[in-house]
Amino acid sequence: MIGMSARAPYGATARPDASMSLLTNMMDHSLDEGYAEAAARRATGHAPPSRPGWVLAAGLVMIGLLLATAALQVRDRAPAAAQARDALTAEIEQRTATADRLEADLQELRASVAAARDDALGLTSTGSELAATLTGLEAVTGAGAVQGPALVVHLEDADDAGTEGRTDLRAGQSSTEGRVTDRDLQTIVNEVWAAGAEAVAINGQRLTSLSAIRSAGEAILVDFRPLSPPYDLIAVGDSQTMQSRLIDGFGGSYLQVLRNYGIDYTVKTRDSVRLPAAAGLPVRYATVPGQPGQSS
Amino acid sequence: MIAAIGLVVGIIAGLFLEPTVPQWLQPYLPIAVVAALDAVFGGLRSLLDGIFDDKVFVVSFVANVLVAALIVYLGDQLGVGSQLSTGVVVVLGIRIFSNAAAIRRHLFRA
Numbered sequence: 413m414i415g416m417s418a419r420a421p422y423g424a425t426a427r428p429d430a431s432m433s434l435l436t437n438m439m440d441h442s443l444d445e446g447y448a449e450a451a452a453r454r455a456t457g458h459a460p461p462s463r464p465g466w467v468l469a470a471g472l473v474m475i476g477l478l479l480a481t482a483a484l485q486v487r488d489r490a491p492a493a494a495q496a497r498d499a500l501t502a503e504i505e506q507r508t509a510t511a512d513r514l515e516a517d518l519q520e521l522r523a524s525v526a527a528a529r530d531d532a533l534g535l536t537s538t539g540s541e542l543a544a545t546l547t548g549l550e551a552v553t554g555a556g557a558v559q560g561p562a563l564v565v566h567l568e569d570a571d572d573a574g575t576e577g578r579t580d581l582r583a584g585q586s587s588t589e590g591r592v593t594d595r596d597l598q599t600i601v602n603e604v605w606a607a608g609a610e611a612v613a614i615n616g617q618r619l620t621s622l623s624a625i626r627s628a629g630e631a632i633l634v635d636f637r638p639l640s641p642p643y644d645l646i647a648v649g650d651s652q653t654m655q656s657r658l659i660d661g662f663g664g665s666y667l668q669v670l671r672n673y674g675i676d677y678t679v680k681t682r683d684s685v686r687l688p689a690a691a692g693l694p695v696r697y698a699t700v701p702g703q704p705g706q707s708s
Numbered sequence: 709m710i711a712a713i714g715l716v717v718g719i720i721a722g723l724f725l726e727p728t729v730p731q732w733l734q735p736y737l738p739i740a741v742v743a744a745l746d747a748v749f750g751g752l753r754s755l756l757d758g759i760f761d762d763k764v765f766v767v768s769f770v771a772n773v774l775v776a777a778l779i780v781y782l783g784d785q786l787g788v789g790s791q792l793s794t795g796v797v798v799v800l801g802i803r804i805f806s807n808a809a810a811i812r813r814h815l816f817r818a
Contacts, residue, residue: 435802438799438802438803438806439802439806442750442753442802442803442806442807442810443750443753443754443757443807443810444747444750444754444764444768446761446764446767446768447750447754447757447759447760447761447764448759449764450759450761450763450764451758451759451761454761465710465711465762466710467762467763467766468710468711468714468762468765468766469710469711469713469714470714470766471714471762471765471766471769471770472711472712472714472715472718473714473715473717473718473721474718474769474770475715475718475744475747475748475769476714476715476716476717476718476719476720476721476722477718477719477721477722477727478718478722478737478740478741478744478773479718479719479722479741479744480718480719480720480721480722480723481722481727481729481737482737482738482740482741483722484722484723484726485729485734485737
């Protein structure tokens with residue numbers, strides 16, 4: 413400001429771009445003034461004897477080193493995050509595969525145990541009765557696989573909900589609009605039980621009285637196993653009665669509300685569906701009275 | 709000719725030796741690269757203008773890198789490091805652009 417007002421009397425007219433003098437200066441003097449000065453020195457004959465090319469070569473070697481080092485740095489650093497992510501994903505997939513294999517082993521062993529037990533119990537008439545009771549209990553508690561007519565509730569996220577899960581940055585929280593949440597599944601599962609289901613599974617995960625449906629981040633967990641949309645809720649029972657009770661009751665209006673959010677659902681009946689046994693039925697504290705405490 | 713050889717030798721040496729940049733120096737590397745590019749474009753332009761001088765070129769390159777790093781270092785100490793980095797990149801970027809424009813006018817007469 414002082415400089416400008418001091419200069420004003422000398423200039424005949426103020427430059428129209430005076431307010432941008434910093435920018436114009438930068439644009440006009442983009443070339444290092446040293447070059448012009450050196451050229452002027454050479455023109456007046458004061459130039460020193462021409463140097464060998466090694467000064468230039470050394471400078472360019474330095475520039476080359478700098479560029480290559482920077483390029484290597486960028487290449488080394490950028491994939492570090494991606495590598496960590498890939499490693500984690502691979503580990504998750506590996507562990508999930510291990511868990512699946514162990515679960516398959518468990519089902520197999522359970523089947524052989526059940527077969528051996530039935531053989532042993534089948535020897536006496538009381539044993540046969542016990543075996544029948546046991547099978548019924550297993551079906552109801554989820555410890556055994558069941559088969560029968562079923563109602564299938566298919567839930568699908570809204571198309572615009574995005575597969576990776578949108579995050580509303582302004583709100584600072586993830587947006588669940590158009591996505592099936594753990595709460596939705598809980599409600600519908602409860603309604604299905606109320607409608608008379610005898611065994612329920614979501615995406616192949618059998619639900620027991622100890623099952624938890626909850627969410628961690630964007631994923632819905634059933635018994636700590638992540639589910640991925642779409643969700644198939646299968647309930648074994650009297651399919652026709654269940655369907656009418658579900659649709660006419662609170663479940664139907666809840667599904668209708670979900671549809672308003674863009675979540676697509678279908679309710680179908682199927683003649684025969686086989687539901688697997690639950691992965692685990694850990695009883696840690698409860699014991700059967702009159703019997704010695706059995707852990708798990 | 710010797711310039712091209714020098715540049716190639718430098719790049720190859722950098723790629724093969726893979727010099728490890730100490731942690732405290734890493735934030736200044738991008739700024740140094742921008743400063744080096746500024747010097748390179750300035751040198752190219754002066755070459756086309758016919759006033760190239762190797763001493764000016766090398767000194768301007770070294771000084772550019774050092775001053776840019778110093779400004780950013782000072783900014784880091786004062787807590788305005790990212791803003792000063794932006795400032796350095798803007799100024800050097802404008803210079804690179806106008807030098808590149810001058811080079812373009814030389815080469816294509818357009």
